[in-house]
Amino acid sequence: MKSFRKELFFNLPSRRGLVNITNLVQQAVTESGVLEGLVLINAMNITASVFINDDESGLHHDYEVWLEKLAPEKPYSQYRHNGYEDNADAHLKRTIMGRESVVAITKGSLDFGTWEQIFYYEFDGKRTKHVLVKIIGE
Template identity: 35%
Template sequence: MPIVNQLIKIPTQEGINIHNITPQIQDCIASTSIQNGQALIFSRHTTTALAINENEERLLEDIKVFLRKLAPESDRYLHNDLHLRVVPEDEPMNAHSHLMAMMLSTSEVIPIVDGKLALGTWQSVLFFELDGPRQRTVFVQISGE
């Protein structure tokens, strides 16, 4: 069974932003000969996440509001005591971003049928930036026949 590994690069903006990466994943699949199998999508950062949901503008705004309520940036977090640990000079106070990421997922596995992701009508693969701006990467592993 062939296995193909690829990276998707995502430049992100400040704060919480949500990117529909379904087209990029489909491009990864199209670049292989695999017609049936699965795609593993993995977020390679501790302040980013993945989810499958509807890519609708107002819903995406609702999700951002919901995440900010779960882990408000203004709350007090021990991780933000940067003076008590060794960190790079540009280390942000981002405990809230780590906590938001824990409420989502770091990976998704999606079936591939006839060379396409077997997503439902309104489903998209969404990449969540929770601590931007950054240059991010998503690992895609495609396997099958």
């Protein structure tokens, strides 16, 4: 059984942003040498998310609109968390979108369903954050 760990670093120029990280995760799988196993992709910050879905711009827009309705950024005063920081909405958005994803590895490749891609979603950007890619298998 092999174990491989890699960190991916992101510093998005805007407060919120979505990045397709599928190719970066596949590169890590290739580096690991694991042919059959699992990969965990985990946002290592409490104001960011990793999830799997379709890479379609209309859907990406819909996420923004939907999340902003559920946990609007402003007014900042609506949240008790906002005192030292103004990112309570980012914490809530992360909870909604999830912390991590797990993907099977088959014959050295990510084993996806139709249209599936892996995304990093930042809700409180403008500073460096990272994603853990942990691979186990043979």
